[in-house]
Amino acid sequence: MVDSFTSNPPTSSATKQSTSPILPCHLQAKTKNQNLNASMLRTTFRQTAAFRPVRCFSTTPRVMTEGATGSVRPTGGSGDAFQRREKASEDYAIRQREKEKLIELKKKLQEQQQHLDRLSKHIDEITREQGGEKN
Structure with missing residues (x-):
């Protein structure tokens, strides 16, 4: 007779991922940490890889084409009119704050x-x- 409290049916990481509900990132991390704590003694490399923290926000590199607004000039010269206006307004705001101080x-x-x-x-x-x- 097998004690139902000590033996667990074998499950693969694919089964765990497909049956897990879709939760927000901050809740997924808590659930994964709870699962990790419950199965601490029988973890394997494959299981620990499945419990890595999930990044909530991913960023992609901003790719600018040559001559696009805001892009850096290949010659290192001054930017377009938008960049010059933006820099001038930032400099003005900084000077105003310094003047107030x-x-x-x-x-x-x-x-x-x-x-x-x-x-x-x-x-x-x-x-x-x-x-x-x-x-």
Whole structure:
């Protein structure tokens, strides 16, 4: 008599793949990890290869034809008008952000200078009250 709890019917990796439901990538990885943990002692190379993590997003190389908008010139010269406008607008935005930062820094510097002036006046008042200066 064969104990039904200890023996499992043999299954191939093709059968496992065909019977598995279609799940989103993040759920597939969890299911595969759970299956991997359950059969940890009897894994083989073929089974571990079947449980590799699935890449959710795949990218293809962007191929540009010669002279296409946005492509790099073979001579290394400047790009087309679109590239020049794009670079100019990016440079302008960067300069504007730097200008705003400089204005904020100037305001902070002015506030600090005013604070130092108030402190020096306060120090002068205290020294006069104590009789340190005869003015």
